[in-house]
Amino acid sequence: KCLESSQAAADRASEGLACYSLGRSYVMLEDPLKAIGFLDDYETICRDLADVEGEGQACAALAAAYQTLRNDERALEYLERCLQIATETENLVAQVIIRIRDLNMHLNMNSNDMYS
DSSP states (O other), rough: HHHHHHHHTHHHHHHHHHHHHHHHHHHHOOOOHHHHHHHHHHHHHHTTTOHHHHHHHHHHHHHHHHHHTTOHHHHHHHHHHHHHHHHHTTTTHHEEEEEEHHHHHHHHHHHHHOOO
């Protein structure tokens, strides 16, 4: 309903937040394919509105969705973009969190290679 209302009102910021909320919910429900559609929309809206922080959030959420799909390459691409945004905006907390997620993903990829 929130998404429909914001679209009807042509409120792009609210539409973006609704897409983000739906996307994150679908990631948590382990339905990453549905999540990716909403999160892609959120990223586009953030870019249109020059909302750099929102774009970083979208990238982080997209990384989680792709990681759920076991598409580690794509997940890393989004984490790298998220790190780039955090660096540009001098968001040190986000930089640390992203680097930890990146390291964990690399460790998981390497441990999976050992068993292949």
